[in-house]
Amino acid sequence: MKRRGPLLTLAAAAVLGIVLLLINISKEDEPSKPAAAAQSSSVAPSATDTLPPAAPAAIPFPANANYEAEISTATGVITLSITVEGDKAVAYACDGAKIETWLKGSAVSGVLDLTGKDSKLDGRHDGSKVTGTLVIGEKSWKYDAVQVQPPAGLYVYQDGGTRTSWIVSSDGTVTGVQRAPNGATSAAPGLKDGKAVIDGKTVTVTQVSGADHDAF
Template sequence: MTRRGPLLTLAAAAVLGLALLGVNMSKEEPAPAAATSPAAAVVPPTTAVPAPSPVTPGVPFPAKADYVGTITRAAGPPLTLAITVAEGAVTAYACDGAAVETWLQGRVVDDVARLEGKNGARLEGRAGGGAVRGTLWIGDKSWEFTAPVVAGAAGLYAATDGGVRQSWIVDGAGGVTGVGRGPDGTTAPAGPLPATATRIGGGDSAD
């Protein structure tokens, strides 16, 4: 008689052991890696756009006014500058009281006086604070200027006698500076200011 009991018992135990080993191995398998979130997008820093600088509005010129100022030069006597304004029309005259002179004419546009004269002379100025401030060009030279407002007899005058045109500037203190120009274009210091001289204003020109 063959004994199968112990053999069957051993076989069943072996099967049970293999089953338990499989369960344990399944428990020891590493868990699947957690899904990684995509890298956050790199946002470049926003560059702030500077706001435009406020435009300072110009100061309107008076309807009528006279201005006289002095320009110091590196060489030679100072220039005296007269500017007369009437309803937007502007006349200016600069001279050194000896030989240099120039007449300029123009208008006020957008609160800026822009004037031109012979041989490339020009002037740009703005009104404000009881004066005109700007730049005067004569030939290849240029100067910054400030010409305060003047009143009374101060201003610009001219007269012509025997073909000689004489021009004078009377400053706020009563000082007189002038140049005379002959028919041939030669210049010399002007004579005394006569009572018959014409006051230049309202855009009139002696040129």
């Protein structure tokens, strides 16, 4: 009788070795996958990471203050004057020829909110200047208005339905517009030392403050 036990054992071992070899080869052919730890290391930024920094809080206005700015436009320069007293403010903007608007409103906690006929103005006080937007009709402009000291400021003279308005800048430059009762506008006459010649007579003009809020 022949002994087949050892041969069968060797054959089984050979088959098992071939199977293990094929399994290892198939694993090597599979695409490698990133480790879970590597995948978890990349964290998407939160919504708060992309938000712009909050604007600093506005600084309350002094009890009385005047601010002025020059705004460049496609057709020239608009001069803006803002006068604040307490929690009220008056502003005037003009180009020294045809464009002009008066505005009034609140000056609370360093924030301006003024409106006029077909115009509006907002602004924030940072302690030395006021930054905001002036809107006249369908046009709007950004502005930075710096604080000025008298005699710089806003002046007006009204008589017989005609209103003449001037802005005196810190360098002494005067910009103004005269509005007739029918709404026609023209350059205001010269102003010097608080006086102007209107219709042949010399008149003393009035400097405007936030307290004159209800006069416009």
